[in-house]
Amino acid sequence: MNSAFAIDVRGVTKKFGTRTVVNNIAMQVRPGEIYGFLGPNGSGKTTFLRMLCGLLTPDGGEGKCLGLDFRRESAEIKKHVGYMTQKFSFYEDLTIEENLDFIARLYDVPQRQAAIEKSLARLGMVERRRQLAGTLSGGWKQRLALAACLIHEPQLLLLDEPTAGVDPKARRDFWEEIHKLAAEGLTFLITTHYMDEASRCHRLGYIAYGNLLAHGTVDEVVKAGGLTTWEVSGENLATLADKLRRLSGVEQVVAFGTVLHVSGRDAGKLRAAIAPLMSDAHHWTQIESGLEDVFISLMETAKDNFA
Amino acid sequence: MSFSFQRFWAIVLKEFIQMRRDRLTFGMMVGIPMIQLILFGFAINSNPKHLPTAVYAADNSPFSRTLVWALRNSSYFDITREAHSAAEIQTLLAENKIQFAVTVPVDFSRQLLRGEKPDLLIEADATDPSAVGYASATISALATSVLNRDLTGPNTHLRAGTPPFNLVAHQHYNPESITQYNIVPGLMGVMLTMTMIIITGLAITRERERGTMENLLSTPAHPGEVIVGKIVPYIMVGYVQVALILLASKFLFNVPFIGSVSLLVALVFPFIVANLAVGITFSTIAQNQLQAVQMAFFFFLPSLLLSGYMFPFRGMPDWAQDIGECLPLTHFLRIVRGILLKGNGLAECAPDLWPIALFVAVMLTIAVKRYRQTLD
Numbered sequence: 199m200n201s202a203f204a205i206d207v208r209g210v211t212k213k214f215g216t217r218t219v220v221n222n223i224a225m226q227v228r229p230g231e232i233y234g235f236l237g238p239n240g241s242g243k244t245t246f247l248r249m250l251c252g253l254l255t256p257d258g259g260e261g262k263c264l265g266l267d268f269r270r271e272s273a274e275i276k277k278h279v280g281y282m283t284q285k286f287s288f289y290e291d292l293t294i295e296e297n298l299d300f301i302a303r304l305y306d307v308p309q310r311q312a313a314i315e316k317s318l319a320r321l322g323m324v325e326r327r328r329q330l331a332g333t334l335s336g337g338w339k340q341r342l343a344l345a346a347c348l349i350h351e352p353q354l355l356l357l358d359e360p361t362a363g364v365d366p367k368a369r370r371d372f373w374e375e376i377h378k379l380a381a382e383g384l385t386f387l388i389t390t391h392y393m394d395e396a397s398r399c400h401r402l403g404y405i406a407y408g409n410l411l412a413h414g415t416v417d418e419v420v421k422a423g424g425l426t427t428w429e430v431s432g433e434n435l436a437t438l439a440d441k442l443r444r445l446s447g448v449e450q451v452v453a454f455g456t457v458l459h460v461s462g463r464d465a466g467k468l469r470a471a472i473a474p475l476m477s478d479a480h481h482w483t484q485i486e487s488g489l490e491d492v493f494i495s496l497m498e499t500a501k502d503n504f505a
Numbered sequence: 506m507s508f509s510f511q512r513f514w515a516i517v518l519k520e521f522i523q524m525r526r527d528r529l530t531f532g533m534m535v536g537i538p539m540i541q542l543i544l545f546g547f548a549i550n551s552n553p554k555h556l557p558t559a560v561y562a563a564d565n566s567p568f569s570r571t572l573v574w575a576l577r578n579s580s581y582f583d584i585t586r587e588a589h590s591a592a593e594i595q596t597l598l599a600e601n602k603i604q605f606a607v608t609v610p611v612d613f614s615r616q617l618l619r620g621e622k623p624d625l626l627i628e629a630d631a632t633d634p635s636a637v638g639y640a641s642a643t644i645s646a647l648a649t650s651v652l653n654r655d656l657t658g659p660n661t662h663l664r665a666g667t668p669p670f671n672l673v674a675h676q677h678y679n680p681e682s683i684t685q686y687n688i689v690p691g692l693m694g695v696m697l698t699m700t701m702i703i704i705t706g707l708a709i710t711r712e713r714e715r716g717t718m719e720n721l722l723s724t725p726a727h728p729g730e731v732i733v734g735k736i737v738p739y740i741m742v743g744y745v746q747v748a749l750i751l752l753a754s755k756f757l758f759n760v761p762f763i764g765s766v767s768l769l770v771a772l773v774f775p776f777i778v779a780n781l782a783v784g785i786t787f788s789t790i791a792q793n794q795l796q797a798v799q800m801a802f803f804f805f806l807p808s809l810l811l812s813g814y815m816f817p818f819r820g821m822p823d824w825a826q827d828i829g830e831c832l833p834l835t836h837f838l839r840i841v842r843g844i845l846l847k848g849n850g851l852a853e854c855a856p857d858l859w860p861i862a863l864f865v866a867v868m869l870t871i872a873v874k875r876y877r878q879t880l881d
Contacts, residue, residue: 251723253722287716287719287720290715304726
């Protein structure tokens with residue numbers, strides 16, 4: 199691969215009928231990077247991944263994926279990409295080993311048996327190899343799916359919400375595995391809704407209604423959001439939140455457990471708006487805006503633009 | 506807990522909404538009874554008339570002309586061919602071109618007038634006993650009086666009592682009119698149609714319904730590899746069915762195996778492929794497994810009723826026969842019955858082979874056109 203990027207695409211567009219689901223998106227991901235892809239449901243994340251691995255035909259765009267033309271050479275790209283679907287999509291009526299064997303055959307993996315053994319060992323599934331995939335719990339299914347995606351030693355992994363419905367411990371183990379693999383040079387493009395997962399990515403992209411609204415490292419994305427955030431704690435937060443929402447300068451009020459995050463893009467205006475409400479009943483502190491604050495703000499703005 | 510009308514009604518409404526959303530199922534619920542009504546009501550006739558008949562009149566006399574005229578008048582026989590030799594008659598019967606053949610031998614009228622009671626030969630293709638039953642009975646009834654009008658003057662005495670000629674009836678291929686001889690080999694075609702279409706119909710729809718299709722498409726697997734890979738195991742299943750039915754035919758029902766079994770085994774192949782192609786096509790259209798099964802049933806019903814499996818093909822009106830000619834089962838039934846009961850070879854099977862081949866070509870074209878390598 200002579201390209202400096204594992205994924206280097208521009209102007210990627212997909213329409214379903216008259217609806218533009220992915221609108222003119224550019225993305226560059228370096229080899230060995232974990233790129234987090236975020237955005238609300240139906241924003242076009244899955245569609246974008248499917249276009250990268252040849253499952254959907256783009257209506258526009260150009261560029262390279264693993265050094266190959268992503269529009270014309272999708273057959274070749276498929277051989278070096280692992281795609282993990284949102285929904286478990288292996289055969290529930292096949293055993294773990296049979297599923298791995300099937301996938302290995304489809305990819306024409308050399309020394310298939312050895313590859314399967316290695317994969318089973320890494321999964322910690324050697325004793326459960328004859329268990330039907332359908333009888334596995336959510337976390338184990340996800341591990342099996344990851345193992346199956348890796349069996350042909352791809353250079354790029356596209357993971358579509360890989361940790362949805364998986365418990366925190368399994369999620370943590372999963373991310374450790376991802377980081378280990380990335381350190382070995384594997385590139386990841388992962389969609390997620392979890393902020394803790396987003397912050398574990400090297401770089402992020404935020405997509406809403408088909409548009410890529412922000413991208414960069416976590417810090418860059420937060421900075422680009424240009425948000426000032428105040429944290430309030432105290433009594434009767436619900437009433438306070440109602441009052442705050444009516445003020446100009448306050449763009450967003452979000453409840454986080456026992457505190458409120460009050461944000462706005464114009465720091466001065468925000469301060470002026472909340473000043474009268476800064477009574478002793480509540481404790482106010484200015485904090486660093488979090489990813490979540492920025493994303494909610496981005497989503498709200500995008501909605502305004504598209505309404 | 507008591508029965509709540511409110512809750513019950515909620516379920517009823519929900520069912521109706523879902524029924525309305527699933528257009529295909531709704532269509533099938535209306536369409537299948539309609540088809541049954543039309544087919545059973547108009548197409549099926551267990552007392553077939555207008556059966557194609559060949560006449561070989563070696564003795565061209567007024568008597569033979571009267572005979573032909575009487576046959577035609579009975580409405581059971583359509584004289585579609587004039588044969589010129591006994592061999593031609595045999596070929597026409599073997600190739601399924603005619604149901605009956607009437608041979609008026611040389612010297613028929615001379616012997617008749619001499620009171621020598623000449624033979625009048627009626628041959629029937631009795632592979633399907635129900636197709637010839639009524640017509641055969643008509644001939645016997647006809648024979649006693651048919652020539653009375655021509656026997657005038659000095660020949661009037663020949664009218665009395667028994668007919669002036671011997672009616673020799675040959676029930677070819679199934680002389681004892683054993684229904685099983687017709688049904689059991691035909692069952693092979695029916696079984697294959699039913700199972701092959703349903704199984705393949707489900708095979709691809711299931712992948713889509715369970716979401717495994719998305720995974721399959723993201724691998725380097727080519728559509729040709731997927732379709733052929735899915736068909737081949739079921740071709741084998743089809744052959745297992747063929748073997749079972751052949752064994753049962755031989756040892757359980759004593760169906761005669763006059764023709765070559767290996768020819769039959771070879772010619773089963775295009776028929777199995779035809780059905781698998783239908784199944785694959787359906788599975789590219791159906792949204793879920795239920796719809797695939799419904800579509801299979803939708804195809805199976807006319808196949809069963811219009812192919813000549815259950816009811817005589819020639820008893821149906823022309824439009825029903827035309828539909829029947831489009832179905833692979835119709836042609837396969839002729840092939841399997843032809844080989845086993847008539848001893849037909851490849852040459853006699855050929856007229857029914859190319860329609861199956863054409864059917865396969867059309868279906869596979871649709872299937873490949875509809876099968877998408879992407880999820881678009």
